[in-house]
Amino acid sequence: MRGGFEALCFDLDNTLVDRNRAWQAFLEGWLRDRFPHTPATWRKRTLAELVALDRHGWAPSEDVDAHLVKALGLDDREVNRLRIQWRGAIPRLFTPDPAVTATLAAMAPQLPMALVSNGSGENQRRKLAAAGLIPFFPPEFIFISGERRCAKPGPGLFQAALAALGTPAAATLFIGDDPVRDILGAHAVGMATCWISNGRADVSLPQSPDMIISSIPDLEGFVHARHEPHTCHA
Structure with missing residues (x-):
């Protein structure tokens, strides 16, 4: 060999x-919990936008964070909390x-x-x-x-x-x-x-x-x- x-x-x-699969699964759950009263079609469209913006993890994290602030109305504290939740979810996602x-x-x-x-x-x-x-x-x-x-x-x-x-x-x-x-x-x-x-x-x-x-x-x-x-x- x-x-x-x-x-x-x-x-x-x-x-x-498979980082892409894990990140998508995490975002899907986060959108459902963070925006429980929004239509499923909105969450599906937003998930697709976030996954595309992520570019297989190649996009700078600050670009993704800026989109979360601008498009979803999060503040910096919520974005930081999202990153902490991601770290905590790694053991079950990978x-x-x-x-x-x-x-x-x-x-x-x-x-x-x-x-x-x-x-x-x-x-x-x-x-x-x-x-x-x-x-x-x-x-x-x-x-x-x-x-x-x-x-x-x-x-x-x-x-x-x-x-x-x-x-x-x-x-x-x-x-x-x-x-x-x-x-x-x-x-x-x-x-x-x-x-x-x-x-x-x-x-x-x-x-x-x-x-x-x-x-x-x-x-x-x-x-x-x-x-x-x-x-x-x-």
Whole structure:
């Protein structure tokens, strides 16, 4: 399975965990509780607007917060309360995915693995624990932007992970869903890249990845394919 790779680096949101599904489920419940007397059609439309504004978690949180204030009439205190509620809901929204954990369990004995994620340390570590992923990533191989004061697509997190792993960039495969923060960022420091498409066919990729797969369970069968781009349509 090695096929020239000496280590693997993973993004977290929408790569190892379904952050989009969790965020949508959270917002749906929040809208129902916060605006109980509004028509269901309004809540459905508002949910769609918030999900679209979020852009798979790529949108700056301040943009989402500003929309909550302007469009829904919240004040800053309510927005802050919403963020606190989100953190508290993470343990029930992010549950272990047996297919993902089985894939990591199969690869972990063969290759060292690091986690490289943007986000707050508190939120990302809560997600890791809730999804049952802590056993696969030793503390020295977890790199979170909120704890490191550098973020993808800048080189800092990638370089820190490579230094900890002790592997050459070209022999280290980065797996992520974000075309810019993950694929372009990892490529810029010389890493091989694997894009998680999550079923998307219409995303413009600023940098061609070495591999394209639909989801993490597809990775085990394709990680050996280092030199030629491959697409898995599972």
